Amino acid sequence: LPSLLSIDAKPYAFAFPPQHTALLVIDMQRDFLLAGGFGAIQGGNLEAVQASIAPTKKLLEVCRRAGLTVFHTREGHKPDMSDCPSSKLVRQAEAPENTQHTLVIGDKGPMGRLLVRGEYGHDIVDELAPLPGEVVIDKPGKGSFWNTTILHKLKARAITHLIVAGVTTECCFATTIREANDRGFECCGIEEATAGYNAEFKCSSLEMLYWSQGLFGFVSSLQPLVDTLE
Ligand code: TIU
DSSP states (O other): OSSOEEEOBBBOOOEOOGGGGGEEEOBBHHHSTTSSHHHHHOOOHHHHHHHHHHHHHHHHHHHHHHHHHHEEEEOOBBBTTTTTTTHHHHHHHTTOOOOOOOSSSTSSTTEETTTTTTSGGGOOOOGGOTTTTSEEESSSSSSSTTSSSSHHHHTTTTOOEEEEEEEEIIIIHHHHHHHHHTTTEEEEEEEEEEEEHHHHHHHHHHHHHHHHHSSOOOOEHHHHHHHHHO
């Protein structure tokens, strides 16, 4: 590959050095994507998020073939919940008026304890399973940089640019791009490879990322990237 590539993006072309670019796939876990998981219990639209699985698979395949560094994240907690921010637990538990919240983080659902490491529901869906050598970051927050080793692991691999996919657009995807932007990484989200729990959230979240000449970064469609890397 050439030392610098460029793809059509909003608000303008995204230029990236493939040797220093990682694909970062956020939280494509059963708990956020499948029936009976944490997302469904929150009231999320599963059809919307499931639509991001196939494009993310394509994106992974293309990036792997091109030799890009691949990172995955998983949101979740230690079985004793000692790493769960108190706000996250309290807010869930104290929402009696919201009847959707019948279960909270750490409770036992059909795929195991919700968002707890080691449980079936916490892991990444089969279609997008990490390969040996790919980095998996377990994170207790929405953003991928808080209380994780991701910054060190990206720097150790001389990564400066991130191509970002995953769920949900409004939550962990956007929070991670905002965190990465503050740390100097140039980020480009891939529109088809992210999804939110409702269409308006996805749309506004993406618009906010690239508003004002790239406030937090870039957004591109999948095809220009596929064309460039293949
Ligand atoms: N609630 C919600 O939309 N998402 C999360 O809690 N986590 C992620 O976005 N991964």
